[in-house]
Amino acid sequence: MMPLGLTTWFRRRMFALVAAASVASAAAPPVAYHLQKRNELVALARSDAERVGAVVASVAEQRPRLWAYDVTKISERLTAEGLSRLAAFTVRDGRGGAVMSEVRAEGGLLWGRREAWLGGKLVAVVWVGVETRAMWVGTLLITLGSTLVAALIGAVLYLLPVRAIARAERRVAGLMGQLALTLQEEERGRIARDLHDGAGQALTAARLHLLALRRAAPEHAERLGPIVVHLDEALDEVRRSTAVLMPPALVELGLRGALVRHCEAVAQATGLEVSFEAPDPMPAVAAHVETACYRVVQEALTNVARHAGAKRAWVSVSLDRLPPRDGLEGEPALRFEVRDDGRGLASGAPRGSGLESIAERARLLGGEASFADAGPGLRVRVTVPLTERSP
């Protein structure tokens, strides 16, 4: 079956798209949270700086010359205003000289700055620091959560369409294979008919004319004899080719009858003892399915005759079910089994082309093939659905 490559093509593009979308959607919540929290902390820092500045301005108003040295008074007033637990703050006078500074936090800080004015003159500049640890912890937790959610959603968005495409691709490929099989068998049948109706008829007519000529001119019988023999050989070849292309027994006797005749022909030609067992009547299947099943048994017996070194072979046909698929119960199926008592498959040896073609036919029909050690010999088992389905 020719691979379409659609699944691979789609998977690559879908992965890139889903990955980009997942990362973008995962990053959005932590970025939004972080920005918002950062703004809140800066606003809080500036608000506290405003309040500290008001305290400093008040003290400066009471002691305009020496307020920058009255740290005790400022501390007392800050405590009274509920500002004694700031993570960090720094007060500078109007010229940038140090007044007081306290840092109680060990981690990172975000700073807010405010100026304190008194009578149109810059009295002090205040910085207040707020801890950022809680913000980072929150950002991390939201990141972990959002990436997990994005990963789960991304996995679903990726797997669902990719699997659907893969299923569709298999169906299309199977249908194409079935179509190829059908066309192949139809073409064979057409060629067989053309051979039979065209070359076969012409050769038969020529033979008849030659026989009539030999009777009419017995003095030429010796020269005409070999021509008739060659014509007979050609006719036999046409019949053999026609039979290979389109087994006449299938048309005349149906699948069961054709298999019985083929088993007898193989037994006669090879000396194998061939047993056959099948339900009577056999369930009806489509014409190309019949042909494919006939060819499976034909190929399997050819394999036994050429490679197995067996004395006996058993051919059986029975009703079975395929394994469940896509959540549905297994379909009714026909099981064809060819077993021999020969040398079996060598351990680790690759399957030959005959067994490979059996496996391929089974797959194109939507069925299964297995090749197992029969102890002694090989068991070839092919199961095909009674109704057509894609591989």
Next chain:
Amino acid sequence: MSALVARGWRAWAWASAVSFAAPVLATMGCGGDGPPPPPTPRETVSTAQGAVIVAGTGAMTLLSTRLAEAWAARGGRPGVVVEPSLGSGGAIKAVHDGAIDLGMVSRPLTSAERALGLEVVSIARSAVVMAAHPSVAPRSLSLEQLEALHAGTLTELADGRPVTLLLRDREESANAALDRWVPSLAALRARAYATRRFRVLYHDDAMIEALASTPGAVGVTDLVAIVERGARVNVLALGGVEPSARALLDGSYRAARDLAFVHRPERAERVRQFVGFVRSPEGSALIVRLGAVPLATGAAP
């Protein structure tokens, strides 16, 4: 399956790293006003005019105010203005910057402060006392009781009446004076600040007012503050020792603060006359009347 799971974990880890880096990159350089820059060194003022400005520890403010009044009463020049409390540390900075002429300190200078090159003039020794509301009957506290008070384990006195401790702020030098006598008090006090177990007062005035108005209250303050205000509080003996002048001088009462002036060398002439008055017999007598003990000249605290 395990390979798929491992790949999935790696992908999730990468996605998490990228997602966590996104807010970091998005907010780099934005938000916040940045940390404070290094401070600008203050310009020092080496000369001054007008009245001599005196400011510093609250433990010496009252004493200096009365001395300045006495100096003014005898027509002393230049005049002296005593500013409200700045604390010993604030006074040293203000003197170094030239914002004031005389700083008042009630603790030893630190090595960094000594490196500023200021001159120190010892004036007096005052007692740091435990004072109590008149409802507190006992007139003395053992050192063990003092520790138990700070630990919060002593909540009743022998007569069964409740007792509660009032604290001064952390920076108050009276605390250090008590700690020199009972070293374990420092840690007990630190724990009390952290747990906010006791009320904290920021000035001697506030402490004395609270002691006088809160039944069962006991707190540290200065003897000069009590004497000068005529406050109605009981002064307790500590460890069996009364805070008398003799006990202060001979060192048997160990909770004491040496009070001193500090000034820039270039202002020595400006402040010489007032300092001389403070150390004169008249000044010494006033110091004694206020409950402190005058100290010998020139000795650094």
